[in-house]
Amino acid sequence: MREREERELAKTIIKQDQDSTQELNQEVEEVIRSGRYSEGAKRSMKVRMKSQVGVEEIMARKGKLADDTEHKDIWIKRDMNLEEREKEKVLRNEAEEKNEKRTEIEKKNFYWSVLDKRLKKWYLRKKEEVVEEARN
Structure with a gap:
């Protein structure tokens, strides 16, 4: 159940980030949380997308989240080696x-x-x- 909620959170944030003609939230392939679950604790989330095009679109528009007061403490960063x-x-x-x-x-x-x-x-x-x- 927690995994489904995390997936929905990722989709919601992606939907905030995209313009109205895109359906990038449908590109979510996998959602992985780091660390152990602890009630009320914040943990980073890795979202794997189906296509690189979707990733580039999200990264190009991630600044739109700054105006979203509900998700103001959420940051989108590219996965790095x-x-x-x-x-x-x-x-x-x-x-x-x-x-x-x-x-x-x-x-x-x-x-x-x-x-x-x-x-x-x-x-x-x-x-x-x-x-x-x-x-x-």
């Missing part, structure tokens, strides 16, 4: 180091984060506002 996880760990450490070295002004304007296996600078305000403030 050991080598990919190690590379991402190095990038996360690099982002953390760069964030620690920012000046107070820089902290108001941007931060470093890892996205799609790349180190990325995220601006908190428009670049034009930052330039204007620097001029003043």
